[in-house]
Amino acid sequence: GAVVSQHPSRVICKSGTSVKIECRSLDFQATTMFWYRQFPKQSLMLMATSNEGSKATYEQGVEKDKFLINHASLTLSTLTVTSAHPEDSSFYICSARDPQGHNSPLHFGNGTRLTVT
Amino acid sequence: AQSVTQLGSHVSVSEGALVLLRCNYSSSVPPYLFWYVQYPNQGLQLLLKYTSAATLVKGINGFEAEFKKSETSFHLTKPSAHMSDAAEYFCAALNNAGGTSEGKLTFGQGTILTVHP
Secondary structure, three states: OOOEEEEOOEEEEOOOOOEEEEEEEOOOOOOEEEEEEEOOOOOEEEEEEEEOOOOOEEOOOOOOOOEEEEEEEOOEEEEEEOOOOHHHOEEEEEEEEOOOOOOOOEEEOOOEEEEEO | OOEEEOOOOEEEEEOOOOEEEOOEEEOOOOOEEEEEEEOOOOOEEEEEEEOOOOOEEEOHHHOEEEEEHHHOEEEEEEOOOOHHHOEEEEEEEEOOOOOOOOOOEEEOOOEEEEEEO
16 A cells, blocks of 8 residues: 655754654655644644645644745655754654545654654 | 544443444535544554445454444444554544645544553
8 A cells, every 4th residue: 555654753853953854655646745743642733735846835823934844756745843942842744645536545654753852 | 614523532441342432523515534543653544434435434453434424423443342452543534625625634632542451
């Protein structure tokens, strides 16, 4: 089945630095990828929709200058957390839809645990 | 606006007992519905999906779910729980009504399933 690879799985960084998270679709082309954030013991919250070749669409309340999204190819989307602060510590998960059908499910990466010290 | 409600943030069952995880959706147009499972520090794995075909959907690991339009429900069941079923389960609805929310997943709050011997 379709596989989405997310890297790194864990990252610890110092406050003020930037962190890049990669999301790759391994055996299909994804024109659209989604980035979610999950706080402990909570559900997934959609942050933004990443569109290949165009600007990402951010959900209300998500700072687009803080969470930079680049979808430069049909198999790669990146999320960069700029000037990270401890409150950005969270579990970030990407997903992609196999474009074979508009009702096909999302395939999820294994997530990235970000800890900002 | 579409919403997904999972009744019960925690469900505990004995090994071999019936598993029932509840999910109700609220949408003006019946959405496509999914159940995902999440193990600690991992992404989400698709268990099953409903896309307006058969109302009783069978998934992996012995799970199944029944779409009931009259009750706006999509409860997840498994006849006999196994220790390896212990995880967090998310019900999700895919907006297929068009508009700016087209293609976005809305997640329920999640239900943590505990299986004890």
